Amino acid sequence: MKIKKTAKKNLGAMVMAGAIMFSATVAGAGTPKYVFFFLGDGMSNSQIQATEAYMTQANGGSAHEAADLLRPENRLNMSKMPVIGMQTTYDVHSLMPDSASSATAFACGLKTQSGTVGMDDSKTVSYKSIAQLAHEAGKKVGVISSVSLDHATPAAYYASVPSRGNYGDIDTQLVGSGYEFFGGGGLKVMDPDELDDYGYELLNDRESIMGLKDAPRDKVVCINPWLQNSQAMPYAIDRPETNVSLAEMTEVAIANLKGDQGFFIMVEGGKIDWACHANDAGATIGDMQAFDNAVGVALDFYKQHPFNTLIVVTGDHETGGMSIGHATTAYSAHYERLLGQTSSFTYFDANQWAEHKAAYAATTDCSTPDTLAGNADMLGLMESVFDLNWTDLNEYQKEKLEDAYDKSLCGNNDNSNAENGLLYGNYNPITVTITHILNEQASIGWTSYSHTGVPVPVFAQGVYKRLFAGFYDNTDIAKKMARAMSLGTVPAMK
Numbered sequence: 001m002k003i004k005k006t007a008k009k010n011l012g013a014m015v016m017a018g019a020i021m022f023s024a025t026v027a028g029a030g031t032p033k034y035v036f037f038f039l040g041d042g043m044s045n046s047q048i049q050a051t052e053a054y055m056t057q058a059n060g061g062s063a064h065e066a067a068d069l070l071r072p073e074n075r076l077n078m079s080k081m082p083v084i085g086m087q088t089t090y091d092v093h094s095l096m097p098d099s100a101s102s103a104t105a106f107a108c109g110l111k112t113q114s115g116t117v118g119m120d121d122s123k124t125v126s127y128k129s130i131a132q133l134a135h136e137a138g139k140k141v142g143v144i145s146s147v148s149l150d151h152a153t154p155a156a157y158y159a160s161v162p163s164r165g166n167y168g169d170i171d172t173q174l175v176g177s178g179y180e181f182f183g184g185g186g187l188k189v190m191d192p193d194e195l196d197d198y199g200y201e202l203l204n205d206r207e208s209i210m211g212l213k214d215a216p217r218d219k220v221v222c223i224n225p226w227l228q229n230s231q232a233m234p235y236a237i238d239r240p241e242t243n244v245s246l247a248e249m250t251e252v253a254i255a256n257l258k259g260d261q262g263f264f265i266m267v268e269g270g271k272i273d274w275a276c277h278a279n280d281a282g283a284t285i286g287d288m289q290a291f292d293n294a295v296g297v298a299l300d301f302y303k304q305h306p307f308n309t310l311i312v313v314t315g316d317h318e319t320g321g322m323s324i325g326h327a328t329t330a331y332s333a334h335y336e337r338l339l340g341q342t343s344s345f346t347y348f349d350a351n352q353w354a355e356h357k358a359a360y361a362a363t364t365d366c367s368t369p370d371t372l373a374g375n376a377d378m379l380g381l382m383e384s385v386f387d388l389n390w391t392d393l394n395e396y397q398k399e400k401l402e403d404a405y406d407k408s409l410c411g412n413n414d415n416s417n418a419e420n421g422l423l424y425g426n427y428n429p430i431t432v433t434i435t436h437i438l439n440e441q442a443s444i445g446w447t448s449y450s451h452t453g454v455p456v457p458v459f460a461q462g463v464y465k466r467l468f469a470g471f472y473d474n475t476d477i478a479k480k481m482a483r484a485m486s487l488g489t490v491p492a493m494k
């Protein structure tokens with residue numbers, strides 16, 4: 001009897017404690033005041049692991065040694081977050097989605113077709129994004145992207161258009177959104193000087209953008225001083241000191257939006273995707289680190305506001321079919337091979353290669369193939385920009401580079417169209433061949449110049465983080481975020 005009584009008493013105490021814990025959890029886990037959504041465009045597990053292997057090697061360890069790979073300083077902020085989920089990325093008609101349909105999925109909770117932003121598959125019905133819903137609920141909203149602010153991913157948070165290419169309509173909806181902060185790249189159609197007409201202040205130099213941390217403004221558009229290509233910020237590997245990093249842009253946004261009602265901030269690392277399309281691992285890893293540094297800014301903010309903050313990090317799809325391991329290197333990895341690359345493929349094409357071609361195209365005898373081996377200037381460029389030493393290459397690699405050089409300099413190589421398509425995609429043959437060989441040496445392979453259909457991880461920290469555990473569809477991300485923020489049911493028609 002006595003034992004039974006004690007057990008009963010203990011059970012009662014446990015129920016009581018449970019009830020107190022439950023109510024404490026509910027009270028502590030109210031709707032998060034501060035919400036971050038980080039989107040690495042083109043980022044999946046390979047991009048994450050390649051970056052951590054690179055960091056391990058860059059920090060003096062070995063990408064072969066678990067003890068080194070596991071060191072905290074060799075891990076990305078995102079992969080240290082406590083909750084992980086996995087999302088499928090296909091859209092309504094394609095296993096390999098584009099950024100428009102996937103952004104519509106996690107912004108609006110809606111499956112649509114590739115190319116469409118914020119509208120359904122019929123391209124006739126427009127839907128609200130969780131950013132719009134959060135704004136209507138009183139939160140301030142910030143949209144940050146390293147590519148143009150009207151590119152498909154950021155656009156899904158404020159615009160509904162049948163085609164992602166309708167930049168004029170997207171720009172009009174951007175200025176009509178009333179969102180308090182835009183930061184990153186430029187605009188495709190609208191002259192930024194016109195922003196003033198719509199009540200937005202334009203800042204486009206480092207000093208005035210960073211100055212916002214101490215002097216917030218009501219409605220502001222911050223455009224990085226240098227737009228490298230297609231109105232995008234430069235690749236991190238090419239970024240001059242006078243520019244603003246994605247992490248700094250995130251700090252500025254937080255300082256500007258932190259008010260009584262809280263904020264929703266979307267941050268896109270948009271050029272991870274572009275580097276993967278071009279099969280350039282060095283540029284990919286640089287932008288992965290820049291993106292993850294921005295995640296680190298949010299995690300620091302979370303530490304100051306642990307009961308009011310939710311952070312979600314994911315990708316929209318994998319790009320490039322990047323692999324960890326390659327047929328030519330089997331079980332060995334040599335990430336040290338990537339440490340010497342100093343420019344992205346884009347910078348190289350626009351600068352060193354453009355100058356080289358201008359100097360040699362007219363004087364090279366293009367009727368004679370295999371001119372690369374005898375061109376000391378080009379071999380020097382390969383070594384200084386990509387750390388690729390001609391004498392270390394095997395005959396097959398030399399042959400591939402000779403073919404590509406002929407094609408890039410003279411446009412006269414013998415490859416079939418199908419072979420050229422496989423070897424170079426739409427990229428400059430010599431540059432993509434250089435990055436292919438360099439990446440293979442490191443043990444990174446590429447299977448595509450497009451997006452692939454592998455699922456993508458989701459990382460979460462903060463209030464309601466557990467909602468993001470499990471294996472689910474990309475549209476569920478918007479539904480989970482709407483639930484966390486008490487924004488009602490999505491998809492929600494406009």
Ligand SMILES: [Zn+2]
Nearest residue numbers: 273274277319
């Ligand atoms: Zn892409």
